[in-house]
Amino acid sequence: MREFIDKLSASVIEIVYIAPHLDDAALGAGATLRSIAKLGRDVSVVTVFCGEPDGIQNNVQERKKEDLLACKELGITATHLGFLDAIYRRDKYGKHIYPYLSAVVEEPAKEDTLLSELGYALSSFLKEKVVIVPAGRSRHVDHQILRKVCDEYLEPFAYYDDLPYFARSSIALVSFNPNMPENAVSVQVDEDALKAKIRAVKKYMSQLEFLFGSNDEVGNIITAYLNSTGGEVHWIK
Numbered sequence: 316m317r318e319f320i321d322k323l324s325a326s327v328i329e330i331v332y333i334a335p336h337l338d339d340a341a342l343g344a345g346a347t348l349r350s351i352a353k354l355g356r357d358v359s360v361v362t363v364f365c366g367e368p369d370g371i372q373n374n375v376q377e378r379k380k381e382d383l384l385a386c387k388e389l390g391i392t393a394t395h396l397g398f399l400d401a402i403y404r405r406d407k408y409g410k411h412i413y414p415y416l417s418a419v420v421e422e423p424a425k426e427d428t429l430l431s432e433l434g435y436a437l438s439s440f441l442k443e444k445v446v447i448v449p450a451g452r453s454r455h456v457d458h459q460i461l462r463k464v465c466d467e468y469l470e471p472f473a474y475y476d477d478l479p480y481f482a483r484s485s486i487a488l489v490s491f492n493p494n495m496p497e498n499a500v501s502v503q504v505d506e507d508a509l510k511a512k513i514r515a516v517k518k519y520m521s522q523l524e525f526l527f528g529s530n531d532e533v534g535n536i537i538t539a540y541l542n543s544t545g546g547e548v549h550w551i552k
């Protein structure tokens with residue numbers, strides 16, 4: 316389905332993909348991003364949950380650097396917002412809202428009061444842009460929350476598959492099924508876009524073992540997955 320890219324490219328306003336975490340957009344739509352950029356269009360990825368928590372050891376800075384390198388491979392720009400990842404968020408008493416890794420794949424906690432704050436921030440920032448948002452198929456609470464916020468506060472042009480997995484077995488990658496528009500398309504991936512996507516994904520060094528088992532497997536797993544789906548899956552509203 317090449318028309319998706321042609322349709323997007325014909326729009327005169329800026330194209331923005333929204334990602335929950337550093338790596339989600341490249342994993343779900345890296346080849347599409349590359350294809351749009353190659354047509355000379357300004358396209359960027361806004362990653363929401365990459366704030367750096369105070370006073371706690373973390374690798375957010377390192378992950379932001381990886382993201383900049385990945386976006387360079389795709390020919391797109393990266394914007395990093397300062398919202399904290401679920402594992403770092405605290406309630407008003409300073410207690411971690413999701414104290415265990417398993418908790419981030421449950422329903423969003425009621426103490427997690429992020430929704431309206433995030434909604435206002437995104438809607439003012441993304442006004443008058445073509446916005447493509449994550450489908451929210453990963454059970455991770457950040458994906459669920461972002462999908463909800465995007466539906467409530469933005470007018471998404473389309474959704475991309477944020478669970479393109481390839482997945483190694485992992486609790487964080489368990490799928491759940493949010494309502495999706497009927498119109499699902501597989502955006503075809505040409506050779507250049509496939510290579511760029513693989514190069515980009517490999518820049519997320521800190522995540523590769525978790526996602527793919529090893530660096531050597533990245534190309535094979537991505538290629539096999541895209542062959543099975545016919546491209547990067549998007550749902551058009």
Ligand SMILES: [Zn+2]
Pocket residue numbers: 335336339455458
């Ligand atoms: Zn994510």
